[in-house]
Amino acid sequence: MSGVPKEFRVSLPAWLDDELADVPAVMPDRAARMRLVHRLADRNWREGNGGPFAALVAEQDSGRIVSVGVNVVLSSGVSSAHAEIVALGLAQTAADSWDLGDHGLPAHELTVNWRPCVQCYGATMWSGVRGLVVAGQGPELEEITTFDEGPLGADWAEQFEARGIRVVQDVLRDEALTVFRAYREAVDAGEVAVYNARKGSE
Structure with a gap:
């Protein structure tokens, strides 16, 4: 069959270069990394790339970004292009590896500005990261933003822990909610x- 697409592209927006220009290559402090994630999430929706979400992957011990x-769901036209997937x-x-926990690699940690949705939950679990740091969990994200995050079980964190992925919660939670509320005001x-x-754009 000819004419069917053979690839799709997901790229980071150009404005990230400015945001990251003065960011140190190594950020050992988890709160500092989360603060960067909040800043990127807030600018992201204002720039029209997608929702108010950002993520980063760092080496767990050193803090190297x-x-x-x-x-980038809106800018890419790809519904799965969530911040966690991109990061x-x-x-x-x-790392030149589909497995961030591969032998010889340092332990990696994902930082994201809320508990992952059902898609990103699976992607995180299968990525090989050894740590997940979230600003918060709970119904506030969906209540404020109206996004449908999917049917994630109440034991989501325990399931990560059972697979050797340490979960750290409530890192700068209020800052995450501030970003979501600003987004909702714009909505x-x-x-x-x-x-x-299923609902289309609102």
Whole structure:
């Protein structure tokens, strides 16, 4: 069959170069890494790339930043292009391995500004990371932003821990909620669209 697509592309927005220009290559402090994630998440929706979400992958022990990602669903036209997917994929590209826990690699840790959705939950579990740091969990994200995060079980963190992935929660939680509320104000004002499959853009 001819004419069917043979690839799709997901790229980070150009404005990230400015945001990262003064960011040190090594950030040992988890709160500092989360603060960067919040900053990127806030700018991301304002730039129109996608939702108010960002993520980064760092070496767990040293804090060396391996990759960053933002949600680029709107700019890429790919519904799976969530921040975690982008950050993990770029980290795996940098490591030249689909397994970030591969023998000889340092332990990697994913930092994201809320508990992963059902898609990113699986992607994180299978990525090889040894740590997951989240700003928070709970219904606030969906209540504020109206995004459908999917049916994730109440034992989501325990399932990670059972597979050797340490979960650290509530790192700068209030800052995450501030970003989500600013996004919601823009939604209510008709300035940005919430994309939810089955419902279309709101």
